[in-house]
Amino acid sequence: MVDLLNATELGVYFALRRAGDLVQRVVAEQLRGHGLSEVQFTVLAQLSAVPQGLGMSELAAAVVISKGGLTYQAKQLEARGLVERVPDPDDERAARLVVTDAGRDLVDAALPAHVELVRAVLIDRVGQQDLEILRASLDRVAAPSNP
Amino acid sequence: MVDLLNATELGVYFALRRAGDLVQRVVAEQLRGHGLSEVQFTVLAQLSAVPQGLGMSELAAAVVISKGGLTYQAKQLEARGLVERVPDPDDERAARLVVTDAGRDLVDAALPAHVELVRAVLIDRVGQQDLEILRASLDRVAAPSNP
DNA sequence: TATTGTTATACTCTATAACTATA
């Protein structure tokens, strides 16, 4: 017999899963309206923050996807003119992925509604004074040391 | 120009996404070790709580999956002897899905490690006094009225 | 030898629409 989770613990677990699933679901649905999957949005958002782009391996690790999987997504995005492959001047093997103006425009176009949605389904549901506690707790859960 | 999210709000959002993703990832990985996907585990867990089983449409709604998708999963589970289709005595059209002893055994076998994992990656990371606040906040996010 | 990235492959999962049968 193992230590079972008590009611509060189980409640936290299921609430986290439900909340995470719900936010993910509505966000994914909205992004689909912009022709982007979550992974694609994540890739574009990551690249938008880094003018010089990111190497494929680096990016794959950040997005938590395999190398082959990222190559597939990079092709999809490149075919739509949202990203570009540029050679790395310091490493002949490496290819850096860089967001194009069109890619940045798409992120910029998707962002306002995205923000509105996040506010509606998440921020506005949590009391102002609880936001800080919530973030601190979830940060500990999401900490890099958490395997 | 939209109202941008402030630092705390953005922090909550990203922390929720990261925490949710992390918990989902490690849980999925562990369940794979038991030969179950998350959807399959959810199906078995739902059925384990209902001796008389659930109708396909009912179950599809609960798991948030299409009818066709559930039929596929039901076949997978049935082929492994984890669930059974039983006719509904009250409706000739309907088929109820019922968990078998083997299915219940599998859930029971997976549960202890599952609980341990949830405790390790989630419960133990959140201060005891914050668990209640966390649950309350996430419950509001996950409320049926949302969105 | 190790690493970067692509390719080829195979597989899992999903939604959709058409369909059958019963309500």
Add this chain to the structure above:
DNA sequence: TATAGTTATAGAGTATAACAATA
């Protein structure tokens, strides 16, 4: 007519392993 469920189909996405080129 409407609903329960299955089937057929097609598509998206993923990981894996083999590979080529460079470090």
